[in-house]
Structures are given as C-alpha cells and as structure tokens.
Amino acid sequence: MDSRGSDTTTVTAPVRAPLASTAANGVKIVIVGGFAVGKTTMVGSVSEIQPLSTEELMSRASVGVDDISTLTSKSSTTVAFDFGRISLNEQTVLYLFGAPGQKRFWYLWDQLFAGTLGAVVLLDPRRLQDSWYAIDRLEHHGTPFIVAVNRFEPGGPTLDQLRDALDLPAYIPMVDCDARERSAGKNVLITLVTHLTDLYAETTP
Ligand SMILES: Nc1nc2c(ncn2[C@@H]2O[C@H](COP(=O)(O)OP(=O)(O)OP(=O)(O)O)[C@@H](O)[C@H]2O)c(=O)[nH]1
Ligand SMILES: [Mg+2]
Numbered sequence: 104m105d106s107r108g109s110d111t112t113t114v115t116a117p118v119r120a121p122l123a124s125t126a127a128n129g130v131k132i133v134i135v136g137g138f139a140v141g142k143t144t145m146v147g148s149v150s151e152i153q154p155l156s157t158e159e160l161m162s163r164a165s166v167g168v169d170d171i172s173t174l175t176s177k178s179s180t181t182v183a184f185d186f187g188r189i190s191l192n193e194q195t196v197l198y199l200f201g202a203p204g205q206k207r208f209w210y211l212w213d214q215l216f217a218g219t220l221g222a223v224v225l226l227d228p229r230r231l232q233d234s235w236y237a238i239d240r241l242e243h244h245g246t247p248f249i250v251a252v253n254r255f256e257p258g259g260p261t262l263d264q265l266r267d268a269l270d271l272p273a274y275i276p277m278v279d280c281d282a283r284e285r286s287a288g289k290n291v292l293i294t295l296v297t298h299l300t301d302l303y304a305e306t307t308p
Contacts (some may be wrong), residue, residue: 125193131218132197132295134185135241136225137233138204139177141253141282143185145225146201149288150187156201157183180205184215189292197292202237212240221299222248223291225282228259231268238269249276249298251291 134142147154158179185201202215216222222241226234234250241248252265260268262277271277276294280287 122196123190123193126190126196127194129196129198130220130296130299131200132292133200133202133215133219133222133246134225135202135212135215135222135237136204137227137230137237138180138206140204140225140227140230140233141255142201142204142225143181145223145251145253145280145282145288145291146185146187146199148283148285149189149292150199151190152188154185154187154199156185157181157203182208183211189289191289191292191296195296197296199292204233209236212237213244216240216244216246219244219246221295222246223295224248224250225253225280226250226265227255228252228265229255231265234269238271247299247302249278249291249295251278251280251294253280253282 134145136142143154143156143158147156159182161178161180181201181203182205183203185199187199187201188196189199190196200215200219202212203209224234224237224241238248238250250265250269250271252262262279266273266277276298278291278294280291282288
C-alpha cells in the first residue's frame with residue numbers, strides 16, 4: 104500500500120517550549136540523506152522540543168526499492184519531514200528539518216530546501232551510494248553542507264577514505280557522529296554553523 108492517502112501516519116506535535124528572549128537569529132537547517140541513515144533519530148536526539156515527526160509503518164511500496172538488509176529493527180519511515188529546534192547559544196536558534204529518506208518521497212526535497220541556510224548530509228558508510236543524490240541536489244541548489252558519518256557499527260572506512268569515495272573537496276567538513284547521542288548531534292550542528300560562518304566571512308569584504 105502506498106503511504107500517501109493512508110490514515111495511519113503518526114504525527115506527534117511539538118511541545119511548546121518558550122524561546123529565550125535573547126534569541127535573535129533563526130536558521131533553517133535540513134538533515135538529508137538516504138533511507139534509514141538516522142535522520143529522524145538525530146532530530147529527536149538534539150531537539151529541545153518534542154520533535155514533530157511524520158512516521159508511518161513501512162509498506163510494501165518499499166520492497167525491492169529501499170535496501171533494508173542491514174536494518175533488522177527498521178519498521179517505520181518518514182513520509183513528510185521531521186521538525187525540531189535547538190538553541191546553539193543565547194542568540195542562535197536552529198530549526199531542524201529532517202528529510203524523508205525513501206526514494207518515492209525524494210520529490211519533496213526541493214521544497215524542503217527552500218530558505219535553508221545549510222544542510223547536514225547524514226550517511227551510513229555501509230551504503231555510501233545512497234548519499235549521492237542528496238549531495239547532487241544540494242550542489243544543484245547551491246546549499247552549503249557538511250557530511251556527518253553515522254557509524255552503525257565500529258570500524259569501516261576512515262573519513263579520508265569516505266571523502267575520496269565521495270569526491271568531496273577538502274573545504275567541506277566531515278565528522279563522525281552517533282545520531283542517537285545528543286552531544287554528537289550538537290557537535291554536527293556546531294560544525295555546520297562554523298562552516299557557514301567561515302563561508303560567509305570569505306564572501307564578505
Ligand atoms: N546502531 C545504531 N542504530 C541507529 C543509529 N542511528 C539510528 N539508528 C537506528 O536506525 C534506524 C533508522 O533510523 P531513522 O532515524 O528512522 O532513520 P531515517 O534516516 O530517519 O529513516 P527514513 O526517514 O526512513 O529515511 C532506527 O531503528 C534507529 O534506531 C546509530 O547511530 N546506531
Ligand atoms: Mg526519518
């Protein structure tokens with residue numbers, strides 16, 4: 104069954120948590136990447152409000168399309184987007200949008216990228232090819248991004264090896280993370296904001 108039009112989607116509304124009165128800069132960030140790389144997990148672990156998520160049970164529409172061979176516990180998938188919020192400091196608030204990962208929902212990405220200042224490409228090093236489309240779309244939109252490697256198991260290729268395989272230029276930061284850990288997710292977001300600040304400084308006389 105196709106998820107669209109189904110009435111089984113679980114939508115959890117964000118808890119209202121007041122913003123600090125000192126918050127002056129709101130920045131829209133998208134977390135994008137292939138199927139089941141941990142996007143919803145990362146938004147949930149770093150958000151200071153209960154994230155809004157649009158999860159639906161996996162359906163037969165994904166059979167033969169999405170590779171779940173490495174994901175024994177995966178039973179639901181994002182059908183629209185995740186939304187969360189994190190205050191990086193007293194002035195800067197990030198609004199986080201987690202993209203859907205199933206290929207049949209990739210058509211939503213272009214709208215999700217509108218107004219985005221920067222993006223995190225989250226990748227599972229065991230399924231590198233799933234991240235190519237995300238990188239391609241971000242480059243097409245001219246959206247600055249960093250790459251965060253969510254290691255589901257120890258070992259695997261080093262960041263340098265992954266950079267080579269992705270043919271990523273040296274100025275694009277790459278970081279290891281565990282999407283389940285708040286501190287790791289926060290470190291990813293700080294890396295992105297630092298990258299955006301550096302890019303802005305380079306282009307401002
Ligand atoms: N072992 C391990 N499991 C993880 C990690 N990150 C996420 N998971 C699990 O991997 C599965 C996929 O995580 P999701 O957060 O739903 O992935 P997603 O990218 O949002 O998936 P889609 O929206 O369907 O594309 C879940 O069962 C998570 O609990 C990790 O760092 N290590
Ligand atoms: Mg998801």
